[in-house]
Amino acid sequence: MAGEIWVLVEQWRGRVSDVTYEVLALGREVSAATGASLQAVLLGSDVKDLLPTLGAADGVLVTEHPTLGEPVSEIWALALAQLVERHQPLVLLIPQTNVTMEIGSLLATRLRLPFVNFCRDIQVTDKRLVARCLLYGGKVEATVAPQTPAVLGVLPGVRPQEQGRAERTPTVTAISLDLPAEPPVRFKGYTEPPPGDVDITRENILVAVGRGIQRPENVALAEELAAALGGAVCGSRPVIDQGWLPPSRQVGTSGMIVKPQLYLALGISGAPEHVQGMKDAALIIAINTDPRAPIFSVAHYGAVVDALEVLPVLTEIARSRRRVA
Amino acid sequence: MLNIMVLVKLVPDVVEELEIASDGRSLDPASVRLILNERDEHALEEALLLKERHGGTVTVVALDVPEVDDVLFTALAKGADRAVKISGVEAGLSTWAIAGALAKALTSSGLVPVDLILTGVQAIDDLDGQTGPIVARLLELPYVGMVCRVEVDVEAHKAVVIREYAGGVTGTFEVSLPAVLGIQSAEKPPRYVPVAKVRAAMKTQQLESVPVPGQGESSSVEILQMAKLEVTGGAVMLEGSPEEIAERIWDLLKERGLV
Ligand SMILES: Cc1cc2nc3c(=O)[nH]c(=O)nc-3n(C[C@H](O)[C@H](O)[C@H](O)COP(=O)(O)OP(=O)(O)OC[C@H]3O[C@@H](n4cnc5c(N)ncnc54)[C@H](O)[C@@H]3O)c2cc1C
Ligand SMILES: Nc1ncnc2c1ncn2[C@@H]1O[C@H](COP(=O)(O)O)[C@@H](O)[C@H]1O
Numbered sequence: 001m002a003g004e005i006w007v008l009v010e011q012w013r014g015r016v017s018d019v020t021y022e023v024l025a026l027g028r029e030v031s032a033a034t035g036a037s038l039q040a041v042l043l044g045s046d047v048k049d050l051l052p053t054l055g056a057a058d059g060v061l062v063t064e065h066p067t068l069g070e071p072v073s074e075i076w077a078l079a080l081a082q083l084v085e086r087h088q089p090l091v092l093l094i095p096q097t098n099v100t101m102e103i104g105s106l107l108a109t110r111l112r113l114p115f116v117n118f119c120r121d122i123q124v125t126d127k128r129l130v131a132r133c134l135l136y137g138g139k140v141e142a143t144v145a146p147q148t149p150a151v152l153g154v155l156p157g158v159r160p161q162e163q164g165r166a167e168r169t170p171t172v173t174a175i176s177l178d179l180p181a182e183p184p185v186r187f188k189g190y191t192e193p194p195p196g197d198v199d200i201t202r203e204n205i206l207v208a209v210g211r212g213i214q215r216p217e218n219v220a221l222a223e224e225l226a227a228a229l230g231g232a233v234c235g236s237r238p239v240i241d242q243g244w245l246p247p248s249r250q251v252g253t254s255g256m257i258v259k260p261q262l263y264l265a266l267g268i269s270g271a272p273e274h275v276q277g278m279k280d281a282a283l284i285i286a287i288n289t290d291p292r293a294p295i296f297s298v299a300h301y302g303a304v305v306d307a308l309e310v311l312p313v314l315t316e317i318a319r320s321r322r323r324v325a
Numbered sequence: 326m327l328n329i330m331v332l333v334k335l336v337p338d339v340v341e342e343l344e345i346a347s348d349g350r351s352l353d354p355a356s357v358r359l360i361l362n363e364r365d366e367h368a369l370e371e372a373l374l375l376k377e378r379h380g381g382t383v384t385v386v387a388l389d390v391p392e393v394d395d396v397l398f399t400a401l402a403k404g405a406d407r408a409v410k411i412s413g414v415e416a417g418l419s420t421w422a423i424a425g426a427l428a429k430a431l432t433s434s435g436l437v438p439v440d441l442i443l444t445g446v447q448a449i450d451d452l453d454g455q456t457g458p459i460v461a462r463l464l465e466l467p468y469v470g471m472v473c474r475v476e477v478d479v480e481a482h483k484a485v486v487i488r489e490y491a492g493g494v495t496g497t498f499e500v501s502l503p504a505v506l507g508i509q510s511a512e513k514p515p516r517y518v519p520v521a522k523v524r525a526a527m528k529t530q531q532l533e534s535v536p537v538p539g540q541g542e543s544s545s546v547e548i549l550q551m552a553k554l555e556v557t558g559g560a561v562m563l564e565g566s567p568e569e570i571a572e573r574i575w576d577l578l579k580e581r582g583l584v
Contacts, residue, residue, distance in 0.1 A: 097491065147546070
């Protein structure tokens with residue numbers, strides 16, 4: 001298997017995201033298994049300051065260009081296509097988040113390379129790249145072998161980020177590319193979220209509701225429980241999409257990353273996009289009527305029962321005993 | 326006036342118990358109930374909202390698979406103007422091959438050019454790419470994904486789109502039309518349409534059918550195995566009546582000094 005192992009650095013608003021280090025740790029393993037060197041690929045307009053954080057890689061390929069300042073997928077994919085064509089890596093690993101969402105598809109289409117998304121692990125078996133990927137909202141795992149060279153989208157959480165961090169300035173190769181000054185997709189600016197009523201990232205106790213809560217009236221029941229426990233209510237995407245809770249309460253890849261002392265998940269299936277936002281809570285208790293719900297894989301405690309039956313009882317207990325305690 | 330096309334996909338309802346087929350590499354079709362991909366509901370809603378604002382037409386396009394008629398008539402009942410089934414695409418092709426077939430069918434049948442092609446940002450049933458970006462590349466149109474708001478300047482032939490990042494932060498982009506947009510969520514919850522209206526649409530409206538010229542290519546990603554994910558990680562399961570479970574949860578919170 002010839003060719004280097006490349007990891008795209010997810011660099012957003014002047015910071016390398018944690019997921020980059022997780023993917024570098026994975027890339028290090030693939031590099032060891034293939035004997036090829038591990039290269040981080042850093043794109044941006046002025047990113048030299050970020051180099052010392054990428055010491056886990058053997059080298060960093062850096063391309064700086066004014067139009068690469070923000071991760072506009074069309075332009076990043078174009079830049080990556082030029083780099084890949086020139087240097088022929090074996091595999092490009094792309095951390096898969098909202099920021100990088102469609103870069104892999106756009107790049108793979110440009111170069112007609114195989115693309116595999118949602119990878120939760122990658123190994124080298126019999127000289128083939130073999131990836132394990134999540135499908136169907138986290139309920140099914142597929143094991144796939146792409147032809148190489150390949151582009152792989154890697155889910156957050158693949159390895160501990162500490163494994164991909166090293167304070168060492170790697171070998172830097174600066175590469176200049178010819179990119180359009182006026183691309184078809186033009187970045188205009190970021191908007192911060194309007195300040196919500198509650199900041200769920202600061203709450204110790206979160207009562208989280210998913211589609212299993214069924215009706216907006218039932219969200220009120222969850223509010224009552226949260227009040228009785230001294231916490232706040234948050235939710236999964238469908239609950240926010242329905243307008244049952246404001247966007248400031250969304251947990252997950254497109255919402256907030258929360259690490260409360262207690263995350264009580266009511267009627268949430270545990271899709272990867274949700275789990276990424278709450279998996280590090282100190283105590284996760286999940287209530288779901290489906291014994292196979294993926295949420296039970298991240299929960300510490302679980303119960304297969306109708307959340308609507310437990311909710312009022314627990315609220316009552318909390319109300320009557322909390323003050324006494 | 327805006328002419329909008331919405332590409333929609335039927336995917337297995339994951340609320341049902343999914344079973345793996347005997348080949349060990351795919352889902353058992355008998356265990357699968359197909360529903361419209363959730364993000365595509367939002368893509369359709371956004372298209373209908375844009376039509377209400379600017380006038381024009383909404384054309385909904387799907388592959389000819391079981392249950393597709395229901396989905397397309399529902400779209401017509403909601404306010405779409407045309408509904409097109411693409412026929413002749415084999416089941417089980419790669420996302421690439423399907424996106425290629427879609428792009429071919431759209432160009433050969435005169436369905437494009439349009440001002441906007443909307444897709445759901447992602448479907449839950451494939452690993453090998455996103456149809457929106459692939460169709461965009463094949464038609465040589467720009468693509469923006471994770472879109473949660475679209476404002477069109479019809480005169481200037483461009484759109485301002487709001488894209489979702491993390492933590493509630495959004496980004497604003499300007500894109501020349503025509504363009505392909507992957508919709509994450511519509512500006513409003515998808516509208517509801519009563520069954521009676523869908524039945525009426527079935528009586529008064531027609532679905533169109535467009536065959537795909539040629540065949541797709543084989544996948545460069547080999548599926549070795551597919552397995553239901555065992556619930557692992559060892560959650561301690563609490564048993565008993567709802568009252569007993571509530572008591573157990575209370576005890577857990579007390580033990581940890583949370584209450
Ligand atoms: C690009 C992208 C980004 C995304 N970002 C996010 C994100 O940030 N956050 C997020 O949450 N999602 C996100 N999603 C959506 C995600 O993929 C899932 O669709 C979503 O998390 C599912 O929400 P849910 O668990 O509430 O609903 P479902 O998956 O429908 O699950 C409902 C659950 O409730 C259970 N249930 C039903 N009735 C009851 C009852 N009476 N008592 C107990 N349990 C019951 C069911 O068994 C089921 O497991 C994103 C998707 C995409 C494509
Ligand atoms: N077979 C298809 N027919 C029509 N639209 C599709 C098809 N496959 C995917 N799409 C569209 O592309 C989006 C992304 O799908 P996917 O590439 O499967 O993740 C879907 O939400 C649909 O809007």
